[in-house]
Amino acid sequence: MHRANISKQKSMIVVGAGVAGLAAAVRLAEAGISVSILEARERIGGRVYTERARGLTAPVEYGAEFIHGKPRQIWDLLTQNEVKVSEVEGDPWCVSPTRLAPCDFFSEADRILEAMEDSSPDESFLSFLERRFPTPSQDAPLKEAKKHAIGYVSGFNAADPALVGVHWLVQESLAEEKIEGDRAFRAENGYADLLNIFSRKITNLKIPLQLNTVVEVIHWSKETVEVKARTKQGISNFSGSAVLITVPLGVLKEHGTIRFTPPLPSAKLQAMDKLEMGKVIRIVLQFRERFWEKIRSAGKRTLADMSFLFSDDELIPTWWTTNPEKHPLITGWAPFRAAEQLSGQNISFVRRKAVDTLARLLAVDSGELGNLLVDAYCHDWQSDPFSRGAYSYGKVGCDGAQQALGEPLNNTLFFAGEATDVTGHNGTVHGAIASGERAAREILQTRAVL
Numbered sequence: 001m002h003r004a005n006i007s008k009q010k011s012m013i014v015v016g017a018g019v020a021g022l023a024a025a026v027r028l029a030e031a032g033i034s035v036s037i038l039e040a041r042e043r044i045g046g047r048v049y050t051e052r053a054r055g056l057t058a059p060v061e062y063g064a065e066f067i068h069g070k071p072r073q074i075w076d077l078l079t080q081n082e083v084k085v086s087e088v089e090g091d092p093w094c095v096s097p098t099r100l101a102p103c104d105f106f107s108e109a110d111r112i113l114e115a116m117e118d119s120s121p122d123e124s125f126l127s128f129l130e131r132r133f134p135t136p137s138q139d140a141p142l143k144e145a146k147k148h149a150i151g152y153v154s155g156f157n158a159a160d161p162a163l164v165g166v167h168w169l170v171q172e173s174l175a176e177e178k179i180e181g182d183r184a185f186r187a188e189n190g191y192a193d194l195l196n197i198f199s200r201k202i203t204n205l206k207i208p209l210q211l212n213t214v215v216e217v218i219h220w221s222k223e224t225v226e227v228k229a230r231t232k233q234g235i236s237n238f239s240g241s242a243v244l245i246t247v248p249l250g251v252l253k254e255h256g257t258i259r260f261t262p263p264l265p266s267a268k269l270q271a272m273d274k275l276e277m278g279k280v281i282r283i284v285l286q287f288r289e290r291f292w293e294k295i296r297s298a299g300k301r302t303l304a305d306m307s308f309l310f311s312d313d314e315l316i317p318t319w320w321t322t323n324p325e326k327h328p329l330i331t332g333w334a335p336f337r338a339a340e341q342l343s344g345q346n347i348s349f350v351r352r353k354a355v356d357t358l359a360r361l362l363a364v365d366s367g368e369l370g371n372l373l374v375d376a377y378c379h380d381w382q383s384d385p386f387s388r389g390a391y392s393y394g395k396v397g398c399d400g401a402q403q404a405l406g407e408p409l410n411n412t413l414f415f416a417g418e419a420t421d422v423t424g425h426n427g428t429v430h431g432a433i434a435s436g437e438r439a440a441r442e443i444l445q446t447r448a449v450l
Contacts (some may be wrong), residue, residue: 018046
């Protein structure tokens with residue numbers, strides 16, 4: 001059994017090399033704290049995962065893609081490193097049973113979403129809709145608006161509308177307003193640009209990073225921690241004065257994945273129970289050409305500037321292009337129930353369903369579309385043992401759960417990750433970075449008084 005001893009004077013072990021762990025490790029190392037990172041995967045980034053499309057310069061995102069608004073946690077890094085960023089542009093199109101046309105439902109759905117408030121007792125989004133917007137059988141427009149509002153909540157948040165809490169949705173909406181969250185951007189090389197910045201910092205600061213290191217047991221007592229991990233060489237033990245845990249909520253909730261001795265207190269477990277991991281399957285289809293540019297709607301407009309395509313499809317309801325960049329890529333987004341149907345299936349099955357769905361929505365022959373297909377890219381985050389879901393959301397009654405989940409224990413166990421963000425940005429890359437920065441501040445404050 002191999003033992004890696006880390007100085008216990010001011011040493012820290014960071015579990016997880018997602019952006020929360022990377023941000024925290026960099027901040028701690030810059031402050032003079034001895035820190036090392038243990039990562040289960042063979043790469044850094046966690047649920048941020050970028051590759052190149054075959055034969056193209058275009059990035060393909062398996063996980064996070066959009067920069068939502070202008071959060072300083074991302075923009076400061078990209079600006080300082082002169083990374084080119086483009087805003088998403090183009091026309092949103094909608095597919096109904098009778099036509100393909102520019103979308104016109106946003107104002108009605110927004111009216112429903114804006115009616116949510118967090119001063120009343122919390123309730124699920126579906127309960128809110130039933131109470132606040134009862135639908136008479138003859139009110140077809142309201143029924144349609146409610147359907148679109150449900151689609152937005154389940155799609156954008158990957159959440160079960162019967163579980164997600166209105167209070168959490170309101171806090172998320174308020175947080176988005178502060179950073180222009182209704183705008184979306186992409187870095188030139190996708191989120192790889194952000195990971196490259198962190199990677200350079202890790203290298204320059206000489207922070208030890210061990211990949212393919214799966215943490216299984218964390219023994220902790222006041223100001224002392226022992227971490228048992230499985231590596232390709234066998235079992236290794238790591239010692240330090242404290243540990244920062246940044247693994248996704250789904251991994252923390254998965255019984256036995258990481259065993260804590262002594263067990264985590266009930267307050268932690270209760271906080272986890274009030275939060276849930278959203279489900280999403282996303283698939284990027286690469287074609288020989290941007291075939292949709294030749295498609296015309298009933299109004300004779302082409303889809304050349306299409307940004308998003310929305311539908312009521314039960315399997316893959318939402319699609320988007322790379323606009324304003326003109327790459328022959330289109331991404332399908334299957335959240336919640338749709339993800340449950342696709343999760344666990346092989347890539348051939350998902351690819352076939354995606355091509356068939358897109359062909360049906362755009363009224364083109366699926367065989368012809370299949371002949372145009374170059375490649376398909378997909379990652380099943382639900383089945384991934386190191387994520388167990390897409391990203392977190394708050395259930396009914398989750399007020400304070402993120403703070404409780406992120407609360408340090410005995411100056412020894414610290415917690416970060418998007419599920420612990422207390423600013424309303426759960427489920428985002430900038431929320432994850434913010435949580436890492438917050439955890440680093442807590443650790444530095446603790447070390448200052450030791």
